[in-house]
Amino acid sequence: xxxxxxxxxxxxxxxxxxxxxxxxxxxxxxxxxxxxxxxxxxxxxxxxxxxxxxxxxxxxxxxxxxxxxxxxxxxxxxxxxxxxxxxxxxxxxxxxxxxxxxxxxxxxxxxxxxxxxxxxxxxxxxxxxxxxxxxxxxxxxxxxxxxxxxxxxxxxxxxxxxxxxxxxxxxxxxxxxxxxxxxxxxx
Amino acid sequence: xxxxxxxxxxxxxxxxxxxxxxxxxxxxxxxxxxxxxxxxxxxxxxxxxxxxxxxxxxxxxxxxxxxxxxxxxxxxxxxxxxxxxxxxxxxxxxxxxxxxxxxxxxxxxxxxxxxxxxxxxxxxxxxxxxxxxxxxxxxxxxxxxxxxxxxxxxxxxxxxxxxxxxxxxxxxxxxxxxxxxxxxxxxxxxxxxxxxxxxxxxxxxxxxxxxxxxxxxxxxxxxxxxxxxxxxxxxxxxxxxxxxxxxxxxxxxxxxxxxxxxxxxxxxxxxxxxxxxxxxxxxxxxxxxxxxxxxxxxxxxxxxxxxxxxxxxxxxxxxxxxxxxxxxxxxxxxxxxxxxxxxxxxxxxxxxxxxxxxxxxxxxxxxxxxxxxxxxxxxxxxxxxxxxxxxxxxxxxxxxxxxxxxxxxxxxxxxxxxxxxxxxxxxxxxxxxxxxxxxxxx
Numbered sequence: 263x264x265x266x267x268x269x270x271x272x273x274x275x276x277x278x279x280x281x282x283x284x285x286x287x288x289x290x291x292x293x294x295x296x297x298x299x300x301x302x303x304x305x306x307x308x309x310x311x312x313x314x315x316x317x318x319x320x321x322x323x324x325x326x327x328x329x330x331x332x333x334x335x336x337x338x339x340x341x342x343x344x345x346x347x348x349x350x351x352x353x354x355x356x357x358x359x360x361x362x363x364x365x366x367x368x369x370x371x372x373x374x375x376x377x378x379x380x381x382x383x384x385x386x387x388x389x390x391x392x393x394x395x396x397x398x399x400x401x402x403x404x405x406x407x408x409x410x411x412x413x414x415x416x417x418x419x420x421x422x423x424x425x426x427x428x429x430x431x432x433x434x435x436x437x438x439x440x441x442x443x444x445x446x447x448x449x
Numbered sequence: 450x451x452x453x454x455x456x457x458x459x460x461x462x463x464x465x466x467x468x469x470x471x472x473x474x475x476x477x478x479x480x481x482x483x484x485x486x487x488x489x490x491x492x493x494x495x496x497x498x499x500x501x502x503x504x505x506x507x508x509x510x511x512x513x514x515x516x517x518x519x520x521x522x523x524x525x526x527x528x529x530x531x532x533x534x535x536x537x538x539x540x541x542x543x544x545x546x547x548x549x550x551x552x553x554x555x556x557x558x559x560x561x562x563x564x565x566x567x568x569x570x571x572x573x574x575x576x577x578x579x580x581x582x583x584x585x586x587x588x589x590x591x592x593x594x595x596x597x598x599x600x601x602x603x604x605x606x607x608x609x610x611x612x613x614x615x616x617x618x619x620x621x622x623x624x625x626x627x628x629x630x631x632x633x634x635x636x637x638x639x640x641x642x643x644x645x646x647x648x649x650x651x652x653x654x655x656x657x658x659x660x661x662x663x664x665x666x667x668x669x670x671x672x673x674x675x676x677x678x679x680x681x682x683x684x685x686x687x688x689x690x691x692x693x694x695x696x697x698x699x700x701x702x703x704x705x706x707x708x709x710x711x712x713x714x715x716x717x718x719x720x721x722x723x724x725x726x727x728x729x730x731x732x733x734x735x736x737x738x739x740x741x742x743x744x745x746x747x748x749x750x751x752x753x754x755x756x757x758x759x760x761x762x763x764x765x766x767x768x769x770x771x772x773x774x775x776x777x778x779x780x781x782x783x784x785x786x787x788x789x790x791x792x793x794x795x796x797x798x799x800x801x802x803x804x805x806x807x808x809x810x811x812x813x814x815x816x817x818x819x820x821x822x823x824x825x826x827x828x829x830x831x832x833x834x835x836x837x838x839x840x841x842x843x844x845x846x847x848x849x850x851x852x853x854x855x856x857x858x859x860x861x862x863x864x865x866x867x868x869x870x871x872x873x874x875x876x877x878x879x880x881x882x883x884x885x886x887x888x889x890x891x
Contacts, residue, residue, distance in 0.1 A: 322816075323639075324639065324640050324641070324642050326546075326547035326548065326640055327545065327546050327547050328546050328547065328548065328549055329546045329549050329551075332549075334548060334549070334550075334640075336638075336639055336640075338638050338639055338802065338803065338806055339639040339640070340638060340639030340640055340641065340642055340789075340790070340791060340806070340810065341639070341642070341810055341814075342642065342810065342814050342815060342816040343810065343816060344806065344807045344810040344811065345811060346763075348762040348763035348766070349762040349807075349811045349818075351762070352671070352674055352675075352762045352811075352818060353818060355674065356670055356671055356674060356818065361670065362670035362671075362674075363670070363822065364667055364821075364822035364825045364826060365821040365822045365824065365825045402825070402828070404647070404825060404828035404829055404831075404832055405647055405828060438547065438643065439643040439644065439645055439786065440642070440643070440644035440645070440815055441644075441645050442644065442645070442646075442815065443644070443645070443646035443647060443648070443815070443824040443825070443827070443828055444646075444815050444816070444820065444821040444822075444824035444825065445814075445815045445816035445821065446816070446821040446825075
């Protein structure tokens with residue numbers, strides 16, 4: 263089974279991918295659901311410590327409309343996330359106390375819906391390439407109208423000491439104008 | 450002030466120039482918003498993009514001027530055009546993509562085609578049916594006046610408005626410092642972000658003109674996270690924040706500078722290999738302001754702003770300066786669409802461009818560690834101001850009563866500089882200009 267690469271996504275191998283076996287798929291799905299639960303409970307520091315690799319890359323570029331779907335190639339792309347471990351640590355640390363965040367005090371309501379999870383053997387043993395669709399329903403105290411974020415995540419997971427960890431996440435967002443005043447949560 | 454009052458009385462009463470009061474009506478009233486489209490946005494040079502976004506003939510981007518969609522295009526002779534993005538035939542948006550490259554635009558409705566120089570090329574199947582009774586010269590694309598300064602593309606649909614250089618006035622000296630500190634100038638990195646917030650566009654324009662005290666109140670925690678609370682106590686941050694100048698310029702432009710702490714090396718956060726070039730390109734006074742600058746925040750009236758300072762979330766990473774440019778588009782009285790660019794000197798090293806872009810994305814986008822908190826503060830202002838009683842209240846810029854005496858006579862740059870970013874002098878300058886323009890009918 264060959265995965266097709268979305269616009270701007272990191273290069274995907276054109277070799278046929280092997281889907282993981284059932285028990286690995288179950289473990290990866292559990293990982294995705296655990297992560298969604300931690301996000302919705304605002305336990306971001308736990309997420310970073312328990313589920314993320316220190317060489318994490320976390321990216322979400324801008325998305326635009328182009329004729330014929332042909333994007334202009336650029337050496338660098340603008341976006342909402344271009345994070346590594348240090349900047350993610352900053353985000354989750356600032357969110358962890360009411361006195362260090364305005365956007366998340368009061369904490370906003372989020373509900374992460376993770377679907378369409380596909381998991382393939384990655385480069386090397388214990389590595390997995392995982393894609394998923396995500397919807398995040400969110401309400402802020404200053405805006406009763408909920409915002410629904412939609413996107414597709416392309417992840418790289420790695421098994422370390424029997425623990426799956428996120429090594430990279432690339433998010434293709436489904437809006438070209440983000441219809442929200444801010445994005446103070448993780449996807 | 451109630452709506453009936455300002456209609457019969459005077460728009461000028463909505464801003465009190467002597468006492469520093471601003472009626473909150475101007476942030477929530479749909480009628481005033483409508484009037485702003487005519488009296489303010491129409492009569493301004495509006496930023497629509499940067500030359501580095503349309504470098505080759507045929508390149509185009511679709512942008513916004515006030516509440517009108519426009520196409521910014523470079524024709525085959527390398528000339529820039531800004532057109533109303535509407536077919537002269539029946540008004541359909543000619544181009545629905547965000548950017549691309551082509552020499553002509555074809556309307557999807559009847560197939561009429563227009564060159565990117567504005568001329569009608571073909572009326573598709575309908576030419577014979579007109580039987581020569583129609584003057585096709587009536588069917589050019591509606592074109593705005595275009596001006597560029599330091600690579601920034603401005604446009605206006607007002608044929609009477611002064612030229613761009615006169616409009617920018619003193620702000621050109623500061624634009625040069627940020628956009629043209631090397632011979633090659635700056636380039637845009639990637640495409641602009643766009644997000645929509647429930648607030649009036651003026652909260653952003655004024656905040657970037659700039660609002661001194663919110664920096665520590667809203668951004669204190671993230672700033673201290675970055676610089677380290679022990680080495681950099683809050684009192685020191687406060688001292689630095691207050692010490693920077695606020696500059697008020699003619700035509701409504703304004704900005705602030707904040708220097709780095711004592712002992713910080715000069716040109717902190719800039720590309721070290723470009724420092725010699727900056728010294729050769731800038732003049733002595735510009736160097737004086739730039740070499741110790743940590744923070745420069747400016748608004749070009751009405752709705753173009755920029756912010757610039759060094760960021761690193763890790764001691765191992767160079768604290769590169771990000772350069773964020775944005776426009777606050779007036780979607781509705783209570784809706785602003787923010788367009789957000791990052792720029793960097795063209796001649797900067799690749800590693801520096803990466804670091805600068807990353808620093809900007811991590812701080813000044815809707816997800817950014819600075820922006821996300823501002824968004825909530827501005828939404829809160831909107832909610833506190835939009836009610837019947839709320840809109841009758843006045844917003845205070847009364848610090849000017851104290852600050853007016855702190856004019857810095859020997860400030861190295863043009864415009865009138867005041868001693869503190871907490872002075873509210875440059876912020877209130879936005880409202881003085883707003884008042885002046887809104888009072889000019891017809």
